[in-house]
Amino acid sequence: MRDGRRMLLLSMLLLLACATNPVTGKREFMLVSESQEISMGREADPQIVATYGLYDDPELAAYVDEVGQKLAAVSHRADLQYTFRVLDSPVLNAFALPGGYIYVTRGILAHMNNEAELAMVLGHEIGHVTARHSAEQYSRATLAGLGLGIGSLVVPEVAQYGHLAQTALGLLFLKYGRDDEHESDELGVQYSVAAGYDPERGATFFEVLDRQQQESGQALPGWLSTHPAPADRVARTRARAAEVKGQGVYRVGEATHKEQIDGTVFGEDPRQGFMDGDTFKHPDQEFQLEFPAGWRVVNATTAVVATEAKDQAQLQLTLERSEGASPRAFVLRLAEAAQAQIVESGVETIHGYDAYIALLQVTRNGQTGLIQVGAIQREKGGLIYQFLGRAASRFRSWQPLLLQSVRSFAPLQDRAALRIEPNRLAVVTLARPQTLAQAAAGYADAPVAAEKLALLNNLQVDTPLDVGFRLKIVRGTYHGGRK
């Protein structure tokens, strides 16, 4: 949070400067210098990593980095240092921070069918960096005095969305303009070709992104919400790709890509927490918690946020360092830091754990708000499970529900939940010609429907497949949570 404010201030203090756009060569109004761009990315990167988590597969990370560096080397800003990361999220997205930080989710990698598609997506993201789209957007947002917070939180200093500081959050949720998208599509084609990847095969992936429905309630925004589709993207990019490619021979890399993603976690990883009805269960941390019925729950690596259907109330759970403090000392310190008045408070024992519950009153800009705080400690001096609850209005009518949730925190004893495993992607080689639906039916343990497999392979359910075709299927027994 402190970083976010400092960054904003820095930007405001900068003289309004014009800079030359590395892609167009044109002078344009820019509030952010290149060195600031780099430091913006460098400061936001650890926050992104802490919030969404890196996918633990060094070989997969090395593969993405290798393809990414090839493209970066032929880009308009080859001198920048690029960092490519694989985030542990099932959402289909890829995004870039200013300064050369580029992220792909394990979800988007799972949906790609070859290396050329990866090259196209990475090339597109590199394009946002080289054409300085997000730096430019940041300039505009700062200019308009919008700041980059997510608004509406009663006390942003206390209650951060999933601990993501304002800079990273703002950068992540910036939506590119359609012209920027068009320009990045063009750069994706150029960089793919220059790095030797087949741009026509790469452009096919835009079909998958168009076919994929945006799933709500995810901790990370999806591709379409940050990269609006320009009209006829697929047709236009394909046509452009064919033109640029000419008669050359280019790499597709189907076998390589499928080998790299074989065995990766697919969909939500229930070991990091999943919803069983209205109960949130966390097998790795061995706790459970009841949320009010029907609330929307978003589970990020560092925070679980439950929101009432009409956004009238919200409860957030985060894991905090106690620095040796008891729950009471922890809450008192929090109240002091937020310059809050303690309205109600008391020591409690919640399912055997030491806890402290307090109601804080905070005043900001002449407005007063109430925040329900709960701190639970499972071992003395250990980490604190911190709850922050708030309501848009009539706090007292929501308070009993918020408290009921906090007090439902308990050790996880459900043995099936403790043993649960995520589903995984498997690449199978077909031994005889059949349709995708027929092939799918042969795997009785597949936890996803044929339609989903069709999307995953960018085929139709009735597409006839040849012997030797490498089909991606999903294996596992996890059916819970969001599909």
Ligand SMILES: [Zn+2]
């Ligand atoms: Zn884009």
